[in-house]
Amino acid sequence: MTLFILRRLLLALPALFGLLVLTFVMLRVLPHDPSAALAGENATPEQIAAVRKAYGFDEPVWKQFVIYVGQVARADLGNSIISNRPVTSDIAWRLPATIELTFVALLFAALVGIPLGTMAAVWHNSPFDHLMRIVTVGGLAIASFWFAIILQIVFSMDLGWLPLRSRYPEGLPPPTDITGLYLVDSLLTLRFDKFWAAFQHIIMPAFTLSLGGLASIARFTRAGVLETMQKDFVHYAEAAGYARKRIIWVYVLRNSVVAATTQIGLLFGALVSSAVAVEAIFDWPGVGSYAVSAILTSDYKAVLAVTLVIGVIYAIVNIVVDVVHAMLDPRVAENP
Amino acid sequence: MMLEKPNPVLEIRGLSVSVGTDEGEARILDNAGLALMPGSIHGVVGESGCGKSTLIRAILGILPKRGRATAGSIMLGERNLLELPADTLQKEVRGRAIGFIPQDPFQALNPVFRVGTQLLETIRTPGDSRATRETKKAHVISLLKAVQLPDAEHALDRYPHQFSGGQRQRLLIAAALASSPGIILADEPTTALDVTTQLQILKLLRGLAIERGLSMLFVTHDFGVVAQLCDTVTVMYAGQTVESGPVGQVLKAPYHPYTQMLLACHPERADELAGIPGAVPSPLRPPTGCRFSPRCPSARPECNAGQPPRVAPSPGHAVRCVLHLDEAAA
Numbered sequence: 001m002t003l004f005i006l007r008r009l010l011l012a013l014p015a016l017f018g019l020l021v022l023t024f025v026m027l028r029v030l031p032h033d034p035s036a037a038l039a040g041e042n043a044t045p046e047q048i049a050a051v052r053k054a055y056g057f058d059e060p061v062w063k064q065f066v067i068y069v070g071q072v073a074r075a076d077l078g079n080s081i082i083s084n085r086p087v088t089s090d091i092a093w094r095l096p097a098t099i100e101l102t103f104v105a106l107l108f109a110a111l112v113g114i115p116l117g118t119m120a121a122v123w124h125n126s127p128f129d130h131l132m133r134i135v136t137v138g139g140l141a142i143a144s145f146w147f148a149i150i151l152q153i154v155f156s157m158d159l160g161w162l163p164l165r166s167r168y169p170e171g172l173p174p175p176t177d178i179t180g181l182y183l184v185d186s187l188l189t190l191r192f193d194k195f196w197a198a199f200q201h202i203i204m205p206a207f208t209l210s211l212g213g214l215a216s217i218a219r220f221t222r223a224g225v226l227e228t229m230q231k232d233f234v235h236y237a238e239a240a241g242y243a244r245k246r247i248i249w250v251y252v253l254r255n256s257v258v259a260a261t262t263q264i265g266l267l268f269g270a271l272v273s274s275a276v277a278v279e280a281i282f283d284w285p286g287v288g289s290y291a292v293s294a295i296l297t298s299d300y301k302a303v304l305a306v307t308l309v310i311g312v313i314y315a316i317v318n319i320v321v322d323v324v325h326a327m328l329d330p331r332v333a334e335n336p
Numbered sequence: 337m338m339l340e341k342p343n344p345v346l347e348i349r350g351l352s353v354s355v356g357t358d359e360g361e362a363r364i365l366d367n368a369g370l371a372l373m374p375g376s377i378h379g380v381v382g383e384s385g386c387g388k389s390t391l392i393r394a395i396l397g398i399l400p401k402r403g404r405a406t407a408g409s410i411m412l413g414e415r416n417l418l419e420l421p422a423d424t425l426q427k428e429v430r431g432r433a434i435g436f437i438p439q440d441p442f443q444a445l446n447p448v449f450r451v452g453t454q455l456l457e458t459i460r461t462p463g464d465s466r467a468t469r470e471t472k473k474a475h476v477i478s479l480l481k482a483v484q485l486p487d488a489e490h491a492l493d494r495y496p497h498q499f500s501g502g503q504r505q506r507l508l509i510a511a512a513l514a515s516s517p518g519i520i521l522a523d524e525p526t527t528a529l530d531v532t533t534q535l536q537i538l539k540l541l542r543g544l545a546i547e548r549g550l551s552m553l554f555v556t557h558d559f560g561v562v563a564q565l566c567d568t569v570t571v572m573y574a575g576q577t578v579e580s581g582p583v584g585q586v587l588k589a590p591y592h593p594y595t596q597m598l599l600a601c602h603p604e605r606a607d608e609l610a611g612i613p614g615a616v617p618s619p620l621r622p623p624t625g626c627r628f629s630p631r632c633p634s635a636r637p638e639c640n641a642g643q644p645p646r647v648a649p650s651p652g653h654a655v656r657c658v659l660h661l662d663e664a665a666a
Contacts, residue, residue, distance in 0.1 A: 232443035238398050239438065240511060241431020241458050251446050258448060329448045330495045 004333040012315050019311040078301045087305040096180025098286030102271050104206040109213035117221025139215030148208045148281045165283035205282040213267045220263045224256030258329045265321030344371035345551045351408035362619040364390045368577045370570040377552040379562035382572035388555045397425035431458035435512030437522040441504035445496035452492030455511045479510040502533035520552040571595045574627040581653030591655035594628045
């Protein structure tokens with residue numbers, strides 16, 4: 001298993017290198033003239049030339065790339081045009097909010113999607129299955145920004161049950177910073193009032209964000225369970241007298257979840273990109289809303305840093321998914 | 337003077353099973369019958385498609401969704417399995433009264449669960465104490481030793497893919513024995529194995545049956561296996577049981593033309609490779625009466641008048657064939 005994890009980490013290196021190349025190209029290509037963009041709107045040609053020299057844009061491309069890699073390694077990606085703080089510290093501050101949101105959304109999608117998909121498979125072609133199909137197609141088709149607004153109108157404005165926006169009530173000091181995740185920190189410090197406040201705030205954004213993932217996890221689980229139920233070992237389990245509930249919820253489900261985990265890894269990418277919209281709507285102080293404002297203000301260093309960070313997280317999530325996959329299916333670790 | 341004959345532990349009488357298909361009802365089993373006597377190994381032999389698997393599924397109460405028994409009974413002691421509710425079949429019959437050994441050991445074990453979890457499944461009860469679980473584990477390990485699995489102590493913590501085919505079949509035999517059933521139902525358990533392993537598994541099964549006083553129903557397409565292992569045999573053709581009797585007699589002097597031709601096909605017995613002309617009839621539109629009649633060289637008009645009655649020209653050796661009707665009277 002250790003060997004498997006090491007091998008998997010090594011395999012992530014080419015992907016990370018690709019990410020560096022991609023962001024480097026973005027850095028050089030996206031702004032029409034990076035030096036002009038950096039120097040500001042009213043800069044004189046002399047000022048632009050000075051910036052070009054200062055940033056090494058007059059150096060050969062390979063040398064610029066080496067410099068860029070060095071900067072990334074030192075987490076030195078320059079200052080944001082808007083906040084005038086280093087973009088890395090901006091992101092470091094906002095990252096936990098996004099991680100918390102996407103993780104809760106993913107957890108919810110998996111915890112609800114997997115049982116729903118299993119039930120749809122067990123009673124396939126029943127009214128329940130047809131209803132599930134309608135709901136999941138709907139879940140995939142509904143635009144999250146529209147759904148978010150409907151939620152806000154119904155649950156905050158009309159019913160007043162849930163806070164309209166933001167991550168945390170303004171008057172209440174946030175929980176002691178341990179992991180940066182409010183839900184976790186409040187539990188660790190046993191402040192259940194703070195947990196409840198953070199929980200109320202995360203319900204709507206997390207639910208909105210989870211919708212697409214929930215639908216595809218349910219559909220993948222349904223397909224997986226249906227396929228697994230045709231396997232010989234299921235027929236054997238039946239003939240050997242296993243209880244039907246155990247066959248489905250233990251033996252079949254484990255096999256189907258193995259397939260679904262890989263799906264969850266891929267979903268994470270989609271989740272992060274929808275988080276950009278969801279965070280903007282709910283005013284969630286995460287990397288997504290930061291990216292939106294960075295794009296709108298052409299703060300391209302911030303955009304670059306967000307791309308890098310999300311790319312790295314995506315790689316990490318997929319390594320974790322592979323390790324979980326190997327833990328669920330012992331054959332994977334032995335024949336990677 | 338009549339000798340008191342022991343009652344069969346499992347007896348199938350006049351069993352007909354139909355399965356709904358898109359093209360209509362398929363009559364997979366037609367008036368099939370057999371008796372498994374206590375402590376004996378009874379072979380069920382026939383070509384693929386003769387209804388062997390359906391017979392097994394009917395006994396275990398796991399007929400396919402659109403399948404149902406239309407006539408007959410399956411008596412396990414005093415109880416007719418066809419009348420038992422699904423829940424009772426699972427809790428008291430499958431894996432409890434009747435242990436099952438599957439055909440393909442490579443596909444039968446769930447690849448993502450430890451062997452121990454699967455072997456203990458039929459004897460697990462939810463609220464077991466730690467001590468009870470350990471006792472059950474020890475019981476299964478002793479079974480693994482009985483089936484001569486190497487390194488039995490550590491086998492439970494390993495995964496199926498870490499065992500060879502023969503070893504996996506031993507695991508499955510141990511699984512069938514876990515809840516100490518009186519009857520073992522074996523579905524061609526050696527077909528997927530190579531010849532040397534086959535022989536070892538057959539010897540093992542024979543030994544276990546004698547040692548533990550098991551009654552075993554052994555389903556196979558291979559008369560050679562029947563000859564090595566079984567005491568008695570039932571021959572099936574196209575869903576009908578055409579002949580039954582002690583293995584020695586059936587092999588030496590088969591009554592039914594089908595049995596005769598099937599035996600002639602066996603490479604070890606045949607001088608040159610023979611086959612049976614024609615094909616097994618479709619269960620959707622089976623011939624009336626004896627289903628073998630279209631392929632039978634000795635067929636007569638009365639073969640299609642209805643299925644011939646079961647007659648026993650010699651004691652214990654019975655056949656359903658018009659050719660032997662008069663002999664039975666004698």
